[in-house]
Amino acid sequence: MANLDLMNDGELRRWILEQTESGQHPDQTLSELAARGLTPEAASEAMTRVLEERLLELRNQKRAGENSVPDDHADALRPLHRPEPLSTGSGNLLRVIDRDVRVVFRLERPRMVLFEGFLSNAECEELITSSRRQMSSSQVIDIDTGGEKPSDERTSSGTALAREGTPTIARIERRIAALLNWPLQNGEAIQVLRYDIGQEYKPHYDFVDPALPGSSPFLQRGGQRVASFLMYLNTPNAGGSTSFPDLGLDVPAVKGNALFFAYDCAHPSSRTLHAGMPVSAGEKWIATKWLRENAHA
């Protein structure tokens, strides 16, 4: 890379686009900019401006019918309309329909909030008891066919709970919809997952890559995923945190807590790479609700 000091705006723009299009992680591009003297704020501002302008350019090209770049590339960078949790105002407590929920922390990019006491002990226990009998090995989406397949990346077992299938499920789903101000119909069925010792979900994104052929059936039913809502149903004896390698953040699994995070686009620049860390003692139970752009019938 040429010396940044000697680069004009156009060269800087070209360089940022080259790094991004070659698949370089945005954090790496940001650190290279910082290493060459830009403050973190200026580096982040330059990246955001360049990528947003490029996105606009791609959209305009598409509209003008001169789509010389593959459609799907623009699709991954398309800004997603996503849920925004209720605000607590100046405190950290929220009344969500029937429960007092406490905000433990909030992050701006990616948008993430950890809630304490989202589920009662009785709700956690009921979800575990009603799922225990119907667990099977967890699967991942098959990017070639759009079906599902087992994977060494995800070694838990799980089950899906029909939307509004019991009064408890319906109550929890209404609470999620109210907290996130997002239609209940735009939520997938809750998945309950169990991890035994050594089981994990290796780093992954929860959205699908629109460029891959297997993503079409997934996207046709409700559009892209825009956010994840993870509810911890027990506190494992050791291990089992949810970790975000790009953020250096590790969220411990604590019974009743819920972790929300949203993706501003279906691309690694959303900084939502995350993993379910291996359980090292006891077992871990979670319930996950993924939110879609549109109704998920």
Ligand code: PD2
């Ligand atoms: O179990 C978890 O903590 C976890 C972490 C990341 C679950 C998922 N992702 C998932 O089911 O997508």
Ligand code: ZN
């Ligand atoms: Zn995940």
